[in-house]
Amino acid sequence: xxxxxxxxxxxxxxxxxxxxxxxxxxxxxxxxxxxxxxxxxxxxxxxxxxxxxxxxxxxxxxxxxxxxxxxxxxxxxxxxxxxxxxxxxxxxxxxxxxxxxxxxxxxxxxxxxxxxxxxx
Numbered sequence: 073x074x075x076x077x078x079x080x081x082x083x084x085x086x087x088x089x090x091x092x093x094x095x096x097x098x099x100x101x102x103x104x105x106x107x108x109x110x111x112x113x114x115x116x117x118x119x120x121x122x123x124x125x126x127x128x129x130x131x132x133x134x135x136x137x138x139x140x141x142x143x144x145x146x147x148x149x150x151x152x153x154x155x156x157x158x159x160x161x162x163x164x165x166x167x168x169x170x171x172x173x174x175x176x177x178x179x180x181x182x183x184x185x186x187x188x189x190x191x192x
Contacts, residue, residue, distance in 0.1 A: 073107040082113055085121070094125045105134070112141045112148075119151050123158070131155050146175040 073081075085100035098121055104114040115138035122131035132155050138148045149172035157165035179186075 073104075078104055078108050078111060078114065082111075082117055086117060089121050089124075094121060097121050098125070098127075098130075105137070109137075110141060112138050112145070115141065116145075116148055116151065119148075119155070123151065123155055128155060128159050132159070144175060146172050146179065149175060 081100055081104045085097040085104070088094075088100065089097035098118065101114055101118040101121065104111060105118055108114060115134050119131050119135035119138055122128075122134060132152075135148060135152050135155055138145075139152060142148060149168045153165045153168035153172060156162075156168060
């Protein structure tokens with residue numbers, strides 16, 4: 073699968089989800105993640121859609137795979153925090169929530185102009 077085909081599949085799955093077809097979206101994202109296991113975007117989208125569908129174990133598995141690929145991503149840390157909170161593990165939720173905050177602060181230090189509105 074080419075990068076363009078992978079992105080198209082992820083985009084199609086996202087569209088399916090927004091149109092209310094969660095099962096089709098999950099099937100497409102599973103296909104994407106299987107074909108390209110190093111695709112952070114596929115795993116993260118799969119985590120988010122499973123989370124929205126209250127499939128917490130599947131969401132956690134996908135989020136952990138995305139995190140293994142890009143542990144310094146603010147959004148996957150936020151996703152993991154939300155999943156752990158819903159699963160009732162507050163210490164794990166706080167761990168990933170704190171990591172997300174740290175990553176957010178690092179981004180603010182690297183890109184102060186992008187966060188200028190928040191400083192007013």
